[in-house]
Amino acid sequence: MAARSKDDLRSPICCILGHVDTGKTKLLDKIRQTNVQEGEAGGITQQIGATFFPLETIKQKTAVLNKDGSKEYKLPGLLVIDTPGHESFTNLRSRGSSLCNIAILVVDIMHGLEPQTLESLKLLRDKKTPFIVALNKVDRLFGWKAIPDNSFVDSLAHQSESVKREFETRKDAVITAFQENGLNATLYYDNKNMGKYVSLVPTSAHTGEGIPDMIMLLVELTQTRMSERLMYISELECTVLEVKVIEGLGTTIDVVLSNGVLREGDRIVLCGLNGSAIATNVRALLTPQPLKELRVKSAYVHHKEVKASLGVKIAAPDLEKALAGSRLMVVGPDDDEEELKDEVISDLTSLLSSINKSGHGVCVQASTLGSLEALLEFLRVSNIPVSGVNIGPVHRKDIMRASTMLEKSKELACLLCFDVKVDKDAEQMAEEMGIKVFKADIIYHLFDQFTAYHKQLTEERRKDQAPSAVFPCILKMVPGAIFNKKDPIVIGVDVVEGVMKTGTPLCVININPETKAKEIVSLGKITSMEMNHKVVDTVKKGGSGGGVAIKVECAVYENAKTFGRHFNEQSEFYSMISRESINILKESFRNDLSKEEWALVVKLKGKLDIV
Numbered sequence: 001m002a003a004r005s006k007d008d009l010r011s012p013i014c015c016i017l018g019h020v021d022t023g024k025t026k027l028l029d030k031i032r033q034t035n036v037q038e039g040e041a042g043g044i045t046q047q048i049g050a051t052f053f054p055l056e057t058i059k060q061k062t063a064v065l066n067k068d069g070s071k072e073y074k075l076p077g078l079l080v081i082d083t084p085g086h087e088s089f090t091n092l093r094s095r096g097s098s099l100c101n102i103a104i105l106v107v108d109i110m111h112g113l114e115p116q117t118l119e120s121l122k123l124l125r126d127k128k129t130p131f132i133v134a135l136n137k138v139d140r141l142f143g144w145k146a147i148p149d150n151s152f153v154d155s156l157a158h159q160s161e162s163v164k165r166e167f168e169t170r171k172d173a174v175i176t177a178f179q180e181n182g183l184n185a186t187l188y189y190d191n192k193n194m195g196k197y198v199s200l201v202p203t204s205a206h207t208g209e210g211i212p213d214m215i216m217l218l219v220e221l222t223q224t225r226m227s228e229r230l231m232y233i234s235e236l237e238c239t240v241l242e243v244k245v246i247e248g249l250g251t252t253i254d255v256v257l258s259n260g261v262l263r264e265g266d267r268i269v270l271c272g273l274n275g276s277a278i279a280t281n282v283r284a285l286l287t288p289q290p291l292k293e294l295r296v297k298s299a300y301v302h303h304k305e306v307k308a309s310l311g312v313k314i315a316a317p318d319l320e321k322a323l324a325g326s327r328l329m330v331v332g333p334d335d336d337e338e339e340l341k342d343e344v345i346s347d348l349t350s351l352l353s354s355i356n357k358s359g360h361g362v363c364v365q366a367s368t369l370g371s372l373e374a375l376l377e378f379l380r381v382s383n384i385p386v387s388g389v390n391i392g393p394v395h396r397k398d399i400m401r402a403s404t405m406l407e408k409s410k411e412l413a414c415l416l417c418f419d420v421k422v423d424k425d426a427e428q429m430a431e432e433m434g435i436k437v438f439k440a441d442i443i444y445h446l447f448d449q450f451t452a453y454h455k456q457l458t459e460e461r462r463k464d465q466a467p468s469a470v471f472p473c474i475l476k477m478v479p480g481a482i483f484n485k486k487d488p489i490v491i492g493v494d495v496v497e498g499v500m501k502t503g504t505p506l507c508v509i510n511i512n513p514e515t516k517a518k519e520i521v522s523l524g525k526i527t528s529m530e531m532n533h534k535v536v537d538t539v540k541k542g543g544s545g546g547g548v549a550i551k552v553e554c555a556v557y558e559n560a561k562t563f564g565r566h567f568n569e570q571s572e573f574y575s576m577i578s579r580e581s582i583n584i585l586k587e588s589f590r591n592d593l594s595k596e597e598w599a600l601v602v603k604l605k606g607k608l609d610i611v
């Protein structure tokens with residue numbers, strides 16, 4: 001255990017999340033913009049997938065809020081995870097809390113809460129990650145007068161009454177929207193209870209206003225509310241962000257070291273794409289060259305040892321199949337390598353075990369372990385079964401896997417792709433085989449696409465099956481209402497039970513006078529119905545009033561049945577259901593029948609001896 005001295009404090013790791021175009025990148029750029037003179041010690045350093053702000057920079061950036069010098073700074077710095085491309089972004093969103101101590105959820109003050117804001121919010125709450133909300137783009141309030149890089153409170157005080165009013169209205173709308181999503185939020189300077197309320201920091205990534213407030217809040221929140229344990233270097237905690245091929249280095253992994261120390265030559269284990277763990281030795285630990293040394297030939301600085309928290313590139317053999325989102329562990333002198341391998345791979349296997357063992361479900365594909373986890377959880381909650389998963393770009397073999405569902409269920413013969421590329425061959429193959437491929441960068445868009453497709457297929461199937469669907473009914477003849485005795489039979493009936501539809505085949509049950517055996521006699525199908533001189537196609541129990549005239553036609557003339565011989569005024573007429581027709585009802589018309597009508601299906605099944 002490292003000594004609990006100030007040298008061993010680690011910097012908190014901060015992620016930025018939010019809906020597209022809210023200004024995440026711009027905010028990052030703005031806080032990265034350095035006032036530190038070139039070459040001055042303690043400057044901001046760009047790391048792999050992250051930017052490090054040393055204490056000195058933090059002090060400078062928050063100076064407008066600390067004019068009397070009363071603020072206390074206990075941190076060595078702050079590591080802000082960059083979210084340049086989409087891939088690492090989703091990775092961080094889904095794996096967020098495992099490497100992120102605090103998050104900034106960016107909301108565009110002009111747009112309020114947007115779909116992805118809610119998705120990010122859910123993730124932060126699920127993972128119990130503390131966060132603040134940057135209410136960005138305040139400079140877009142009509143008539144805003146910018147005071148660059150100023151504290152927000154002071155800037156607001158300089159605005160006209162109408163700007164202040166617009167700010168209040170928009171801020172209140174955001175607070176209400178958060179409330180509707182079960183979250184208490186308030187302006188950070190009104191927040192007296194950080195445990196209960198989330199702080200809103202108004203910012204402008206364009207003018208820099210509110211950015212001192214945001215950084216100060218991050219500092220205060222992390223140093224007061226983060227447990228000491230998290231702050232001190234203890235066990236190694238390291239997460240693979242991205243797997244990248246770099247000329248001259250081969251396949252490398254970009255990792256965030258969130259706790260502990262990594263050394264050149266360390267034996268490391270991590271999760272592999274094919275479900276087995278990778279064990280290899282660190283050949284090089286690399287960070288980008290500081291800006292002032294760009295003239296140096298090599299793009300990277302080599303380190304013998306790196307200490308949390310930071311982003312670092314690892315070059316090592318056998319990383320081709322490394323899995324983004326995976327944990328990385330170091331095999332210590334007392335560790336059993338096999339045990340560690342089992343441990344890292346358990347992240348993947350526990351995910352895989354959550355999928356449907358019966359092999360009935362959609363296939364899903366995601367960019368990283370973290371995003372796969374988020375997607376599977378979403379599908380589980382949405383009751384969409386999953387039969388196969390994979391990570392990385394979609395190839396032909398993934399389409400093959402999805403095609404095994406074609407025979408069982410067309411709806412489920414699809415591939416839900418979250419933030420992954422689909423190669424051309426695979427796309428063509430899917431098209432030829434009739435496998436639907438859905439692609440989206442936002443999880444619930446996949447859900448929307450899938451449910452829309454599901455609905456469309458259900459509608460198509462209902463249309464196809466409608467002629468074979470037999471709704472249950474029991475009919476009685478209205479006394480004397482015989483209009484035609486045979487082919488077509490035309491009689492007046494009442495619906496005693498269930499629902500009568502045009503197209504329903506009818507039968508009667510007679511007892512053979514000699515053998516006393518039960519005989520089910522098919523009469524033909526109802527081809528038309530008329531009530532009060534109007535053509536109708538559905539009549540429910542109790543809805544037949546003074547009777548419905550029905551025409552029953554038999555497809556084969558020789559089979560035609562006659563009044564007086566095969567049925568009479570006392571006969572009960574039944575829908576002639578079958579095993580097949582019941583299955584169709586269950587599959588496509590389940591919700592069209594009431595509980596009572598389903599009970600009638602069971603009753604008719606008994607009467608007609610259907611097993």
Ligand SMILES: Nc1nc2c(ncn2[C@@H]2O[C@H](COP(=O)(O)OP(=O)(O)OP(=O)(O)O)[C@@H](O)[C@H]2O)c(=O)[nH]1
Binds near residue numbers: 140205
């Ligand atoms: N007026 C104003 N515009 C802003 C501000 N922040 C961002 N923008 C603009 O909003 C647009 C989106 O900003 P980005 O920083 O790319 O947004 P993002 O959230 O990173 O977007 P994605 O990476 O697509 O998710 C750009 O045109 C920015 O110039 C702000 O504070 N004020």
